[in-house]
Amino acid sequence: MKKKLKIVGISLLIIVTLLVASPFIFQSQIKDMVRNYINDNVNAKVSFDDVNLSFISSFPQANVTLDNLVITNLAPFENDTLAKVKLLSLDMSIKELFKNSSEDPIIVNTIAIDEAIINLKTNTEGQANWDIAKTSDTSTASETTKSKGFAFDIENYSIKNSAFNYLDQSTNTIFNIANLNHSGNGRFSGDVSELETKTEANVSFSLDSTEYLSNNSLKLDALIDLDLTNSKYTFKDNKAVINNLPIEFKGFVQLTEAGQNIDISFENPGSTFKDFLAVIPKAYAKNLDDVDTTGSFKINGVVKGEVTETKIPTLDINILSNNASFKFADLPKRVENITINTQIKNDTGNVDDTYVNINTLNFKIDQDEFKSSASIKNLTKNMLVNANIDGVLNLGNLTKAYPIELENELKGILKAKLNTSFDMNAIETNAYDRIKNSGSLSLSDFVFSSADIVNPLNITQASVNFNPGTITLDNFIAKTGDTDLNATGTINNLLGFLLSDQKLTGNFNLKSNVFKISDFMAEGGSDAPINQSAEPATALKIPAFLDCTITADAKSVYYDNLILKDVKGQLKIADEKAQLNNVTSSIFNGNLTLEGLVDTKTARPTFNMNVGAKNFDIAQSFTDLHLLQALAPITKVLQGKLNSTINLSGSLGEDFTPLLNSISGDAFAELMTTKIEPKNEQLFSMLESKLTFLDFSKLDLKDLTTKLSFDNGQVTVKPFDIKYNDIKMTIDGSHTFSNTMNYKVVLDVPSKYLGSDVTGLINKINDPAVDTITIPVTATISGNTLKPNVQTDLTSGVKNLTAKLIEIEKQKLLNKGKDKLTDVVGNLLGSNTPKDSTGTQSGSGVKDLLGGIINNTNTPKDTTKTEDNTPKDKVKDALNGLFGKKKTKE
Structure with missing residues (x-):
């Protein structure tokens, strides 16, 4: 007995050892199997971090897992990520590991996917990014070749914490599933089988920019009959919850060559108005446990027909409520007299023929009654709208009757009696002839807050009149901060502003x-x-x-x-x-x-x-x-x-x-x-100390003109002239906005202002012409306006003027000598010459005299003449006196 137990124990030990060691033995084979399958069957870039094999977790089956699987598209969706899976797990019989995948398919029994993101896309040409399976090179490929790869004989599958995104660019259809957790149990191997599924997710759906579902919560428990031979899937016992609205549905979906054939009917099993509140997204519905409702609510519908490239199923969906009311326990206001009668219909299967009739949408809060109706047609193209509004609404009561949280304060009384008819293309293109409006709308005691404005806008009164072709703002009286506003005018596109996010235009x-201005400025x-x-x-x-x-x-x-x-x-x-x-x-x-x-x-x-x-x-x-x-x-x-x-x-x-x-x-x-x-300005005080003859308080700047330019924080002043008494000043230079200065002032200073030495010299010269002499004196100004630095060249100016005055005196003395010579020659030539018979002086006498003077140096002196008082001697003496030659003393 002990020997048998020992043999059993050793056998179990060997089996466990093999189960632990086998994954390492077959690791390479598994990787090659996965890699070969991908290369043989997929037109895409596929990568994964690792492939792991285990016999323990799924015994007696083998478990194969792929970590961080990424599938990236080739052209025409090059570099788009088709799928990204954190963990993909496959369970299969151990014997499947030893099959030659090139001859027999590998049968997979269980699939588990964790944290997957699937992105499906169809472009405008109708090409799909999930169409990545390789096709056979020849049309004569054998059935054996077609069956290569994996086959599925699934007993159960699961998808956890995943997301699914679908985009059809040709129809602008967007479908998103987030937070997807889905599981199913069944077998796909028989011709007719049954699949039981459980699903939880958040669903969003939009068609042609119109959002019909926005992150709505969805729970679905579905029992589905699978007729694989006829590709028909029948819903037997199905219950769904959209937000908190329970829905039961039945019918089938069958795949056809042209598309799908659908025949599904649904309704809410209850009939209380609380079911209607449940349709509202949870973010706005809050807790419905504490709400008291009266009246009925019913939603039912039938979706029936073919889905092809040109057709949709016919629709007949009805939403009805009569004399309903609701009140939340922690809010003071009740909404009552609620009547809803709405239809969503399509009788032809043509998508353009889908329409919505809101025959009645009425309610009452306190004494304020609000009534409306509308019809909306041509939903997928150029939507046509005809609406009537008649009622009064206290906007402040909205948050008192329904637990909605607004980012900004909302108050005011809205009164409307309006009929409008338009198509969306007319709104977008401002085709006013196709926009028919009549009626009026007024708003009083309205408070509006927004990120676009700093202070709340308090509208005391605003009234708008709607007429065919024109919308007039009759009055707009408002206040924001300390600013008051009173406006009138015309508005061109109020509906475009309200309905399609257009800009508000008008005069x-x-x-x-x-x-x-501060009332409109950021804090x-x-x-x-x-x-x-x-x-x-x-x-x-x-x-x-x-x-x-x-x-x-x-x-x-x-x-x-x-x-x-x-x-x-x-x-x-x-x-x-x-x-x-x-x-x-x-x-x-x-x-x-x-x-x-x-x-x-x-x-x-x-x-x-x-x-x-x-x-x-x-x-x-x-x-x-x-x-x-x-x-x-x-x-x-x-x-x-x-x-x-x-x-x-x-x-x-x-x-x-x-x-x-x-x-x-x-x-x-x-x-x-x-x-x-200038008394308190240091610059002027320094200039006056340097140029003592200036008194800036007596400066005359009347009619002064100047030009300046500025750039990069520096101001450049063009040269301009000013006058102080008989002093001309020319100023130019530049300064910066930080008050550093670089200026030059050139003064044409008359000589009389330049000190006692200069004045004494001027008096000695005693010539009126000297008073008109000016000397340029330059003052350079640097530093800044608070601490200026002033330099002048006054000393050099006085020195230059003194030299100039001395030169004038010298020239004046020379001119005196010339004048004396002229007088003597004039006297000699004019007064001692005898007159001729005509009464004029004789030219011959002057000629003789000058000739005698000139020839004297070459003529021997007549020793017989002793008298030294001839005209010739007189001239000689005069010339000697003028040019500094002294006569020899006797």
């Missing part, structure tokens, strides 16, 4: 007593630094949904630290941009004009503007307007008026003021002032 007249903008130097994190945005023209008239507009009075002009708003046309205002005791563009579409808003200033008070404008301070910081000491035109462009900060280092442009300015107050 409006807007009036306001107080309009604050924190008012605390931003005045002298912007960094890119803003957030900024005021022009709403993207506006495409309109606004004619504005505002009594007071508050912008940064400025108050603009009587602002009038036109704004054309489109694409998050505002075009300003002929905008005028009163500010700084003068008039302001604006023309230009503000663009808030980009992360950093930009502007391009022409600014006109007329009769601005200089002191006030250069103190309060930071841009003017940056352009001409010294000008704040002036008293008087300013006319200017400024062309500039750049970026705006979060407080909607210019980022100074980003702006560029040019400016022209005309000063109309007679007074300057």
Whole structure:
């Protein structure tokens, strides 16, 4: 006995050892088997991390698992991921491992898939990305060859934590299944078999951009008869739950050569109104356990017919409810008198003939009754809508009657009596002749909050009248922050704005007593630094949904630290941009004009503007307007008026003021002032100390004009002239917005201002012509406005002037000598010459005299003449005196 037990024990040990060791022995064979199957049967790129074999987990069967299986498409869906499976597990008989797959199919009994993502796609040409099976090279392939690979004799299968995505680009059909957990038990080997399935998932479905299911919860327990010979699948005992709505259905689906043949009917087994609330997605339905309902609700339908490339089954789906009501236990309001009568029908099988009739949709909250009806046709193409609305709705009661959570506060009274008829193409193309509206709509005490606006918009009253071809905004009285708005106008596409996400277009007249830019700015903008130097994190945005023209008239507009009075002009708003046309205002005791563009579409808003200033008070404008301070910081000491035109462009900060280092442009300015107050300005004090003859308080700048340009944070001033008494000054240079300066002032200074030495020399010369002499004196200004550095070349100017005056004195003395010679020669030639008979002096006498003087040096002296008082001697003595030759003493 002991020997038998020992033999049994050894045998079991050997079996266990073989079961543990076999996977390692056959590992290579299994990998080759999987790899060969893939290469023989699939036109796609297939990869996997590893293949594992186990006899323990599925004994007496073998278990084969693939880790991280990825199937990637080839053309025409190249590089698209068809499938990605974290774990694929196959159970089969051990003997299947030893089959030659090239001769006999390998039979698989169980399949388990974990964390799979399947992406199925059909392109516009009708090609499917799952069509990856290889076809035989020849049409005479044997049946044996056709059967190569795997065969399935499935007893059970499971899919866990997976997702399924389907896209048909030709019909714009999207079907998504998320969080899929599905299992089935049955056998596929017989001609007729039975399959029992359990499914849980979240389902989304849309057709031609219309979403019919949105992540709806689905539970399905289905018992299905499988007639594999006739490809017919019959639903015997089937119960589904869509969200919380139970549905029972029966019928069949049969595959045909043309497509499918469907005959399915369904209905909800209950009849209370709670079943209707269950249709609403869980995110909005909340807990239905504590809701009290009255009245009935019934949904039933039949789907019957063929599904082909050109046809769909006929539809007859009905939703009915009469005199129903509901109230949630923790909410104060009851919704009552609910009547619903809706049909979804298709009588022909042509998809375009599907239509929806909402014959009645009525309800009442408190004393407010709301009634509506509509018909919707041609669902898949150019949808046709005809709707009637008549009722009153207190929007604030919605959250008091139904547990819906809104991101923004909703309050107000909506009154509507409206009939509308249109097709969606007319809405999208603004074909107003096909949009028929009549009636009115009003809104009062409405509060609207949105991410697009900073402060809640409180609409006191708004009323819209609908007429064929036109929609008029009769009044719009609202307030946001401290800003009040009063608007009227015409609206071109209100339905397009409400129904198809179009921009709101129209022409409006807007009036306001107080309009604050900060009421439309992102939080924190008012605390931003005045002298912007960094890119803003957030900024005021022009709403993207506006495409309109606004004619504005505002009594007071508050912008940064400025108050603009009587602002009038036109704004054309489109694409998050505002075009300003002929905008005028009163500010700084003068008039302001604006023309230009503000663009808030980009992360950093930009502007391009022409600014006109007329009769601005200089002191006030250069103190309060930071841009003017940056352009001409010294000008704040002036008293008087300013006319200017400024062309500039750049970026705006979060407080909607210019980022100074980003702006560029040019400016022209005309000063109309007679007074300057330099007492507290260090630069002027330093100039006066260097140039003692200047008194800037007496400087006359009236009618001064100057031009400047600016770019990259630097202002360049074109040369301009000013006059101080009889001194001309020419100024040019540049400065930066950080107040560093590089200027040059050239003064044409009259000589009389250049010190006592120069003045004494001028008095000694005693010549009026000397007073008109000017010397250029250059003052260079550097540093910054708070700590300026002033250098002058006055010393060298005085030195040069002194040298010039000495040269003038020298020339004056020379000129005196020449004048004396002229007088002597004139006397000699004129007074001592005897007159002829005509009364004029004799030319021959002058000729003789000059000849005698000239010839004297070559004529021997007459020793007989002793008298030394001849005319010749007199001239000689005079010349000697003029040119410095002294007579020898006797």
